[in-house]
Amino acid sequence: MLRNSPLRFVFPIGLYIAFCLDGSVSRIFGGQLFGVQSMVPMITLLWLTLGLLFENGINLHLGAWAALAGFVMDMYYFGTLGVFVFILPLVVYISRILYRYLPINFITGMLIYFIDITISMSLAYFANRFVGLANVTGTNFLVSVLGPTLVLNLVLFIITYYPISLLFDRYREKK
Numbered sequence: 001m002l003r004n005s006p007l008r009f010v011f012p013i014g015l016y017i018a019f020c021l022d023g024s025v026s027r028i029f030g031g032q033l034f035g036v037q038s039m040v041p042m043i044t045l046l047w048l049t050l051g052l053l054f055e056n057g058i059n060l061h062l063g064a065w066a067a068l069a070g071f072v073m074d075m076y077y078f079g080t081l082g083v084f085v086f087i088l089p090l091v092v093y094i095s096r097i098l099y100r101y102l103p104i105n106f107i108t109g110m111l112i113y114f115i116d117i118t119i120s121m122s123l124a125y126f127a128n129r130f131v132g133l134a135n136v137t138g139t140n141f142l143v144s145v146l147g148p149t150l151v152l153n154l155v156l157f158i159i160t161y162y163p164i165s166l167l168f169d170r171y172r173e174k175k
Helices: 007-028 043-054 062-078 084-101 106-131 138-171
Strands: none
Touching: 007 043, 007 062, 007 138, 043 062, 043 084, 043 106, 043 138, 062 084, 084 106, 106 138
């Protein structure tokens, strides 16, 4: 039960840190990450995906946290209610369905994170293309944005998987 678990405090703090790291990594490494090939760090989505992977029977209310994170992300980065308030909860919902049918381990976690990034980046691209904010062709999006973004975020997944699993194991309620 989340009521008795220290994860009720650890998860929102981690989500806040992940949100701040999204912007900080983009700002600090902007010259290296946003050249011809655009790599978009999606650390908030990484935290949500790992939260799904490690919650183990504790309901962290990830859909609500994803909606809140999407709302704050839209308001902070774009100044208006945008697509991430809908995309992040949708990705959490799809991931939860996939976790029901797949064994929970490192490989399936990485596969689901791959799918999450692909869905969120593609939906954001199509939404921005629909309203005229994106003028990149679909092929250029796949080669110059989605491919490098997947590589960067999968490396981040590999680096952070074990430490975050230890964090969740430490603060999970012992039965």
